Amino acid sequence: MPGMVKLGQMERERMSEKRTRRGGEGRIGIRDVARDAGVSVATVSRTLAGDGYPVSDEARRKVLESVKKLNFVPNDLARGLTQSRTNTVGVIVPNLVNLYYARVVIGVEEIAAQNGISIIFCNTNHNIAKREQDINLLLQKRVDGIIICGSGTDYESGSGRLANGNAPFVVLGRNERLDYPSVHADNFRAGYRATQHLVDLGHRQFLFLGGPEKWPDGSDRIAGFKACLAENDIEFQQDMLLFGDFAEENAYQRVLHLGRNFPATAVLAGNDRIALGGMAAVVDLGLRIPDDVAFVGFDNIATSHYLRPSLTTMDMPARLIGAEGMRVLLRIIAGETVASRTVFEADLLVRQSSGGTRLQA
């Protein structure tokens, strides 16, 4: 009876090969290393784990040799599955074209790399739906934690997975709620100091070229701006404030619209990109910087130092924020308690666009 014979063959194959799914030649695994080194899989695992577990030098040597010989690459998926830890965190960024966020990411990556953890990167393009989707993906991938860049609102909305405690997370940027940890700059003080700098230079007619209206970081800067005006007995007028988006072009158009008969002698821009667009427009209107109009920005992106005139700006410590955010996340993952809020000060960098030395001269 051929049927029975065949069954017997299959049985024997199964016994010896212990592989049913993939024909025979699967990727090389820990078992292969163990066999080659003449030790058990446990010993291989322990050797490679590198924690303090005792392994004889002899065994270790043989294992390492086989690993190299067979070109063994451990499978982190299987590792993650058993350890319920992936050494991976997700980073969600609104927009990488903004050098500010690029710097934040670099800070994050730096600390992550130092701690042997990888980064899954998501770009949302300021799209809240994409962000929800990204969070889902990250949770499915069982990241150890998530870093959300950009001040935004209601992370608990929609899926609510984060606020539900499904994964530890840190917000990099100002946010309204206090019940999850965040790292950001003191935007209020930054706004205040930038304004004070211009006031000290004798300016009375201001324009704040803002970003989006509901942008917490920006709102704080504006609040600082207003507070400083009040402090100096300068009345705030609604038309001193123009909202827009984050990009150069929009700022350029807004400023061009104001025309040569410019309503202010000093412009504060919501960030450096906005400043860049605004300055270009001012130049194109035939006005001089800083003589006719002074500019101050926020962020200190790499290019602002090399503009001519160079851009006076608040040096928002993006990289530092990214790095600290990652450190905080690591602490949370380790089970430590962390400050619900970490705030960094921003330095004022006086450069040509504000003519910072005009009065002193």
Next chain:
Amino acid sequence: MPGMVKLGQMERERMSEKRTRRGGEGRIGIRDVARDAGVSVATVSRTLAGDGYPVSDEARRKVLESVKKLNFVPNDLARGLTQSRTNTVGVIVPNLVNLYYARVVIGVEEIAAQNGISIIFCNTNHNIAKREQDINLLLQKRVDGIIICGSGTDYESGSGRLANGNAPFVVLGRNERLDYPSVHADNFRAGYRATQHLVDLGHRQFLFLGGPEKWPDGSDRIAGFKACLAENDIEFQQDMLLFGDFAEENAYQRVLHLGRNFPATAVLAGNDRIALGGMAAVVDLGLRIPDDVAFVGFDNIATSHYLRPSLTTMDMPARLIGAEGMRVLLRIIAGETVASRTVFEADLLVRQSSGGTRLQA
């Protein structure tokens, strides 16, 4: 005998709970969903997989209901383990502060997101050792493929994992070898055209402010530059060529060093960041752009349009390269054959820094 009683209890617990390792309340899995929905795990899996496998509407409904009710989040680690596919690719970038790479990454991310695949991001800071390490990490994470940004050399060096075929990969940038797929711009032609533009404007005294000496993209641009000079009977002199790094400051210093008695009327910069630094130095030397010195850059980073004078530059299609790179990688993963090389043309954007309209006026 209390000992035996205790043992009996444990046994029973094990039988009912079927969980030995983690006390009891593990994360909710597909089994829990199956139980709650009153179907088998197979049915749950099939429902969630969403491929064409037949599942009765009734079962599907119950499953979906339980999924939502229990807030089930599938575990991609386990998925990846059985499917030997992770829907994740690694992206290795030399430096995110360079907006060029930021744009490339955005292009990659865009196509990736459209295809439901995630990106593990690595920043090497132009450090070759870090890159090797990153590749190791990515292979351990069993990414479906790897995208390496930045033209560099010998990816097969060191570990040799990539060239060994351990994972499909695509290089985004020019490289010497032809035996793996790459996507990049036609840097030679870009260099040629940029130069021709300046020649057409009447320039004869050139300076090429290059990046690092062994930077394939840059070398090609320089080759195009030289070819164009030859074509126009302008003799190339070694001192027309200055190497450096990718950043603004270095370029600034190099140009400042040349002094007011500037050796050229036209400068080609290896990229826009270099141009930015160079232009700042020229201005600081008291020279006018473009009247005394004309500038042309490469990349068309966002800021170059808003400089005053704005920067004439070759519009290297970074985003497009990123997007196409991702598409190529997806094709490789799908088992299709792909072109070993995909090359994009760059457009010349004439702006103020070259005084592009000077002759026509």
Next chain:
DNA sequence: TTGTAAGCGTTATCAC
């Protein structure tokens, strides 16, 4: 110090 074997949470195979 070492080995054995039971998971980890899925998918895929095979039988019904």
Next chain:
DNA sequence: GTGATAACGCTTACAA
């Protein structure tokens, strides 16, 4: 259409 159950490749009790 549906359900058991054996992989997937590793870690980690537990036993030796």
